[in-house]
Structures are given as C-alpha cells and as structure tokens.
Amino acid sequence: MKKLPLKSWIEAVHPYVPGKPISEVKRELGLKNVIKLASNENPLGPSPKALAAVRKALREIHLYPDGGSFYLTDALARALKAPKENLVIGNGSNEIIELLARGFVSEGEEVLSSEGTFLVYPILSQVCGARYVTAPMKNHGYDLARMAEKITPRTRLIFIANPNNPTGTYLSRVDVEAFLKKVPDDVLVCFDEAYFDFVEARDFPDVQGMILAERKNVCILRTFSKAYGLAGLRIGYGIFHAETAGYLHKIRQPFNVNSLAQIAALASLKDKAFHKKTQKLVFAGRRFFYREFEKLGLPFVESQANFVLFDCSRDGETLFNAMLRKGVIVRSMKAYGFPTWIRVTIGLDAENRKFFKCLKECL
Ligand SMILES: Cc1ncc(COP(=O)(O)O)c(C=O)c1O
Incomplete structure (x- = not known):
C-alpha cells in the first residue's frame, strides 16, 4: 500500500497533555473525593x-x-x-x-x-x-x-x-x-x-x-x-x-x-457580581498560598493569575503522583521545563486548605 501523505512537521508535534479530569482520577484510582486544582478553572463554577x-x-x-x-x-x-x-x-x-x-x-x-x-x-x-x-x-x-x-x-x-x-x-x-x-x-x-x-x-x-x-x-x-x-x-x-x-x-x-x-x-x-466574587476569591487565595508556602519554606513565584507556581525542591512528577493518589490533582511542570515545580490553581478556601494538608503529608 502507498503511504498516506502525512506531513513530517505535523508528525513531529508533541500533542498537548491537559490536566487530568476528576472523573478519570476517581475511576482509575477508585477515589470518592477528588479536587482538581490543575487547569485554572473557576472554583465557583459558572455564573448562575x-x-x-x-x-x-x-x-x-x-x-x-x-x-x-x-x-x-x-x-x-x-x-x-x-x-x-x-x-x-x-x-x-x-x-x-x-x-x-x-x-x-x-x-x-x-x-x-x-x-x-x-x-x-x-x-x-x-x-x-x-x-x-x-x-x-x-x-x-x-x-x-x-x-x-x-x-x-x-x-x-x-x-x-x-x-x-x-x-x-x-x-x-x-x-x-x-x-x-x-x-x-x-x-x-x-x-x-x-x-x-x-x-x-x-x-x-x-x-x-x-x-x-x-x-x-x-x-x-x-x-x-x-x-x-x-x-x-x-x-x-x-x-x-x-x-x-x-x-x-x-x-x-x-x-x-x-x-x-x-x-x-x-x-x-x-453578571458583574459573579465576576467580582471570583476576583475576590482569587486575590485572597493568592495571599493565602504565599503565606503557606512561606511557612513551608518552599520558593514560589508571585502571580497575577489564578494559580501559583512553586518549587517543591524534588521531582515534581513524583509529588504530583503522590498527591493524585490522595485525591488532589495539580499540574506537574516537567513538560514546561520546570522539573521540580508544580502549578496549583487557586480553589475554594476548603480546597486550598485540603491542598496544603495533602502537600504536607506528601513532602
Ligand atoms: C495563556 C493561555 N492562553 C489561552 C488559553 C486557552 O484558553 P481557552 O480555554 O479560551 O481556549 C489558556 C488556557 O489555559 C492559557 O493559559
């Protein structure tokens, strides 16, 4: 059979790997309670x-x-x-x-x-x-x-x-x-x-x-x-x-x-009220993350977005997997060229606290 006319530069592309969906983690690891702080989504959900x-x-x-x-x-x-x-x-x-x-x-x-x-x-x-x-x-x-x-x-x-x-x-x-x-x-x-x-x-x-x-x-x-x-x-x-x-x-x-x-x-x-509520949550969440990372002595980058990048000072992929097994989905930054860094999306207050509890257990 003749070869299909695949373009070599498209064959060379590494496909995008998105954050793991909650349903997949529940299914694969048999977990009931899973939170996702991996894709910079809005933790308040959509506007009513x-x-x-x-x-x-x-x-x-x-x-x-x-x-x-x-x-x-x-x-x-x-x-x-x-x-x-x-x-x-x-x-x-x-x-x-x-x-x-x-x-x-x-x-x-x-x-x-x-x-x-x-x-x-x-x-x-x-x-x-x-x-x-x-x-x-x-x-x-x-x-x-x-x-x-x-x-x-x-x-x-x-x-x-x-x-x-x-x-x-x-x-x-x-x-x-x-x-x-x-x-x-x-x-x-x-x-x-x-x-x-x-x-x-x-x-x-x-x-x-x-x-x-x-x-x-x-x-x-x-x-x-x-x-x-x-x-x-x-x-x-x-x-x-x-x-x-x-x-x-x-x-x-x-x-x-x-x-x-x-x-x-x-x-x-x-829905201006919803937009304001989202901003307030993110602004307060950012400051909470900074304080907690400082307490743990983990380097982080100050952020103008709804996530914070931090250095876990070890292999980020291993930490990511350990947290995943405890039902907390974050994002390993290996693919972005930061092998010891993790990106975490700012969530609801309870999710942020769960993230830090889990992080401390895994470190
Ligand atoms: C910098 C940047 N640009 C664009 C996008 C894509 O956004 P959209 O969901 O509108 O395609 C993202 C999503 O994560 C992003 O981080």
Whole structure:
C-alpha cells in the first residue's frame, strides 16, 4: 500500500497533555473525593445567570448558532468600549491562536515566544509548518530583550502570554512599549491575556489603547474559560485592528462558536457580581498560598493569575503522583521545563486548605 501523505512537521508535534479530569482520577484510582486544582478553572463554577440562560436556550439546539455571534459581539463591544469591527469570537481563545497561525504563518517561517510559556503556541505553529523559536526566561518571566534579539526577517508572529501561564508573572507597560519599538511593523505581536481578570498590577499595559490608536501589528486574546467559569463551553475572543479582524473572519468556520456558549458568555458578561466574587476569591487565595508556602519554606513565584507556581525542591512528577493518589490533582511542570515545580490553581478556601494538608503529608 502507498503511504498516506502525512506531513513530517505535523508528525513531529508533541500533542498537548491537559490536566487530568476528576472523573478519570476517581475511576482509575477508585477515589470518592477528588479536587482538581490543575487547569485554572473557576472554583465557583459558572455564573448562575449563565446556567439559567443555557437552560432556556437548550430548547433551540436543533438550530444552527448565530454565525456572527451578533448579540455577544455587541455586548462585548460596549463592555470593552471598542468597535464591533475589532472583535473576533472564537471556540476558546485557543481557536484564535490557531486562526492567527493559519492566517499569518507559512511553511519555513518563524513564530517567536519564550521558554516556559503556554504549550499551545508551539503546537499550533508547528502544525502550520513554522519554526517555533524561543528565548530563555529571566526570573520566571519573559525576557523581552532576549526575545527582540531573536527576531529575524522570517519572524511573522510573536506570542506573549501576559500574565504568563504557567509562571503567573506579568510584563509592565514600560517593558512592552520598549519591546514594541524593536518589532518590525509587519510582525504581529499577540498579547494573550487569558488571565487579565486577575491582574492587580497598576502598570499593566493598555494594548487595546494601541489597537484603537490604529496600531496594526498588535492584538489581544481573552477568554471566558477562567474568570467567567465557562471552560467546558469553549469560548474566547480577540481584539484586533479592524483589518486583521476582517481577515480572521474569512478563516474561521461559519459556525465556530456554539449557541450555548454564546448565550452563556452573554449572561456571564452581565453578571458583574459573579465576576467580582471570583476576583475576590482569587486575590485572597493568592495571599493565602504565599503565606503557606512561606511557612513551608518552599520558593514560589508571585502571580497575577489564578494559580501559583512553586518549587517543591524534588521531582515534581513524583509529588504530583503522590498527591493524585490522595485525591488532589495539580499540574506537574516537567513538560514546561520546570522539573521540580508544580502549578496549583487557586480553589475554594476548603480546597486550598485540603491542598496544603495533602502537600504536607506528601513532602
Ligand atoms: C495563556 C493561555 N492562553 C489561552 C488559553 C486557552 O484558553 P481557552 O480555554 O479560551 O481556549 C489558556 C488556557 O489555559 C492559557 O493559559
């Protein structure tokens, strides 16, 4: 038989390994009580308003969704104070990462990012045949000076997770503005702000301001998966220069965002009390984690996101497995290049306490 025309650069991709689902851990280890602090989900669940809206909308799932996500785009535009023409809604912000790679990168071209960042960037870049180039980190954060040195005439797209996953570090307005001066106009810089809602830093950059001032080579990605508690429905969005948004609309599938996701996101956006409650929980949780890690003498990285990265000073994979057997799912950071580090999502107060009890037992 003749060989199928598999592309060598796709065969070389290492697939993304997500956090273990609770049901899988219960099934495999025969456990009854399992908590998951592994995928930066919202421990409060979805907004009750989103649930009510989805229940109502269930009756209409025999119809195709609104292909232009009209009502959600309209509400987002008002909430963000940005024109509708600048927005693209996606099947999770992951879909928009894919649209950017497909839209801007061809075989042999380069996508630039940092070491120790979101693992979906290399996967979706390599699938397009691009060379994925990284710069080393500085103090667990992006080193923009080193990244600027890696820009070549083949660089088409730059991904910057701000705040970064999995370290929780952020880049300030000054850092970002200095970097952008070194980026050629024909290279698109994508600021992935999946954890934007958890930022307390006052010097966080205003990339939207740059876009609305007609800067064409920057864009922002945001998601409803984290602060809005809709990870299972897959919905996120991007803010682009209107020309870029129009271009991406040509690439996306006609019904890329399902109807329940649109309805739930719209209801969540209006539920300001739920959003505030989530932020309060994360801000207090972060401080609790810092205090507890200090008591244990374990190094950690200060975070602007809903998770904290800590150094368990031993093989992280072994500790991860020990905690798993006790019903606490966290994330080993081996795949991200931090073999002794663990990332833990901030949960409900009782979950956070269970995590520390379990950690102490396993150490
Ligand atoms: C930095 C970053 N970007 C994007 C995403 C993907 O979010 P979504 O669920 O909207 O696809 C994540 C999810 O973990 C993330 O950490």
